[in-house]
Amino acid sequence: MANDTRSPSPAPCCAGASAPPGPPLKPAADIAIPSRRVPGESEAYRRARIELLAQEIELRRHIERVAAQRRALPPGGVVPQDYRFQSEDGPVMFSGLFGKHDTLITYVWMFGPQRERPCPMCTSMLSALEGEMPDILQRVSFAVVASSPIERLIAFKKERGWRHLRLYSSAGTDFNADYAGDTPGNDDNPAFNVFTRRDGTLRHFWGDMMGMETADPGQDPRGAPDPMPLWTMLDLTPEGRGTDWYPKLDYTP
Template identity: 70%
Template sequence: MTSADGFSQMLKPAVELARSARRFPGESAQYRSARNALLAEEIELRRHIERVAAQRRALPPGGEVPEDYRFDGEHGQLTLSQMFGEHDTLVTYNWMFGPRRERPCPMCTSLLGSLDGEMPDILQRVAFAVIARSPIERMVAFKHERGWRHLRLYSSGGNSFNRDYADEAPDAGDNASFNVFTRKGGVVRHFYGDEMGPETADPGQDPRGAPDAMPIWTILDLTPDGRAPDWYPKLEYGAAPAGRR
């Protein structure tokens, strides 16, 4: 029995915890019964997320990085090991903004916009780097256009980081990817990289990781219409139709 299994056996059944005393104005008995059943599933989902996170933390040491990649940053060149700063953990996000793109990926941009606001808190715990193959000047210009203040941008156009850790071919398109690196005793190792993509997607769903890192989808999943498979974030929006402002 694993420690996670033992911990699970110590927990009260979700259906016992899901006897909510809350009541909303005008709700029916049918609504309350269905809502409590949903609450039990939400509790189970939270527990499963905790189990997966514990399994992730228990991964054995990953591979040592093959080289100390050198990047172009907003204030000059620096290496992957230098990106850690005062931390022992570095999270990187590969932004789909390669040199062949006229404009960056709207989905990536939506995610990065939310992370920019969270970055002062994230940087208290870990280092975080946004990496793309475009020249750093293009990346910084877009950062200013969007009003981002806290994201740290780095160009990987002069190294093989995207090939090694985002599964990108030099002459092909670009991929979004989260990676986590650790530094211990001067040795930098890969700890985790997301591996969910089109080949792991369920029918009728967009490929995405678990948990989903994009806050917009988390919010829309709370609504009656959900994610709407035919709607995606855009870089710009025109005037809202009458009655929908």
Template identity: 70%
Template sequence: MPHDQIVPPETLVPAREMAARNTARVPNESEAYRQARQALLAEEIELRRHIERVAAQRRALPPGAIVDKDYRFEGELGPVDFAGLFGEHTTLVVYNYMYGPQRKRPCPMCTALMSAWDGEARDIEQRVAFAMVARSPIERLWAFKQERGWKALKLYSDMSGDYTRDYASPEDADIPALNVFTRRDGVIRHFWRDEMGESADPGQDPRGAPDVMPLWTVLDLTPEGRGTDWYPELEYR
């Protein structure tokens, strides 16, 4: 079955029934643990299904706004226009990361995310174009790329700030933003943007939905969770 084909909910096996078929066990687990784990498994199945439903709803969005400005960037290989970011692809994913000229060092959170993406960039680019944009000069971005040992990420400087003000922050603030664009029949359109805003629930740090940071995906599997006072750092001692 294709990855993007969604089975109608009424045809799905109920999550609790599917969980009941689970035969996984670990040595010395208690009956109380097993009962709680089976109940959690049913919720995990529902979560997976909800993620699929949301992804299908996202793919079904109407055509987005036309991109009619001539955005220009400075890449590691020289100047490039917005269409040039697509390369041979019809879809483009652009991440604005926090490394503006006012920062002495890049945002540690953005750095942690991009370090994970660097290992996936070649796989991602089999399907779509993938660009990292910041407001610092390209020489500064390239130097930090070398420092971190990034190999696959493609970095671009938005020196004019035109793109950043339109798709990240109208005030040209140094904030992250994730946008997706399409190019069909020569027309470039905006497809989707993370609209995090003030969407975090009480007691939570601001986060997108979906949360694209692999770090949190792993920590969410642990009893400690994400914590409330820990963030990635550029260096650990």
């Protein structure tokens, strides 16, 4: 997910969207008033920063518009079967992953049986979400799914020091094929999916679809907003994400 710092021109937002319109907003340039000055900044820096602030406000608004359009999606497809997973505590059905909530987020982790070690990118993101999980689980359920045997998943969880992520093995099920696009010879794809439980019916609500075919020149494909805090932090720096750096499982010399 590394990329250069160039940004493509924004596309028209939400064409054909059914999301309800929000309240009228003041032009971003009218409210782009920095809340503070910092020592030593020049007037040229100040002008450029105000222009950037207006674009940051527009970006925030665009994120809100996209989120509203996502929430307004019509009902998704009914989940075709109650998949049988292996959890850290034994067998569990897909319907059981919802627990006390009616919304479930799943992440398909690239740690299939053919891998000696899990994907570093997936692991970096999951390590960040580990810290947020006590808060996330107040609102929705969250399950990390991989096709390796549950024993391998538990061993790596202990190695990594994860405490809050809930891991499930999908080995022997069609879940990864149905919701991560796994096919013979291409059987280790990552995928975020959101499911709902309404009146006893389990439906797919949303899934990430920004694959290689959606990448812009000089950039890796990624979600929007990007789910990895790592990249969000690096995007705040003058060096940016870079073009060829990726996280590793270990940085021992």
